Amino acid sequence: MADEFVKGLGLFTGAxxxxxxxxxxxxxxxxxxxxxxIAAPPDPETLxxxxxxxxxxxxFWTALLGxxxxxxxxxxxxxxxxxxxxx
Numbered sequence: 001m002a003d004e005f006v007k008g009l010g011l012f013t014g015a016x017x018x019x020x021x022x023x024x025x026x027x028x029x030x031x032x033x034x035x036x037x038i039a040a041p042p043d044p045e046t047l048x049x050x051x052x053x054x055x056x057x058x059x060f061w062t063a064l065l066g067x068x069x070x071x072x073x074x075x076x077x078x079x080x081x082x083x084x085x086x087x
Contacts, residue, residue, distance in 0.1 A: 004070045011066030015059045022056035 044050035
């Protein structure tokens with residue numbers, strides 16, 4: 001079970017770091033705002049802005065779904081499979 005935890009932690013921290021960087025660039029209107037990192041992204045002016053905003057969303061969902069998968073779904077499936085074999 002430790003390997004699933006480390007895989008989930010790796011996805012959570014790696015994708016979370018990517019999301020924090022891109023959200024800091026694109027979703028922070030000002031540093032005095034209470035809506036840092038969660039403000040709506042601006043309209044992309046260049047292709048690189050569009051890619052950065054898209055990758056921010058990808059990193060966010062990868063962090064959440066990756067951790068959920070390796071911390072909850074994989075152990076639950078393994079537990080279910082081991083119960084079926086012992087019966």
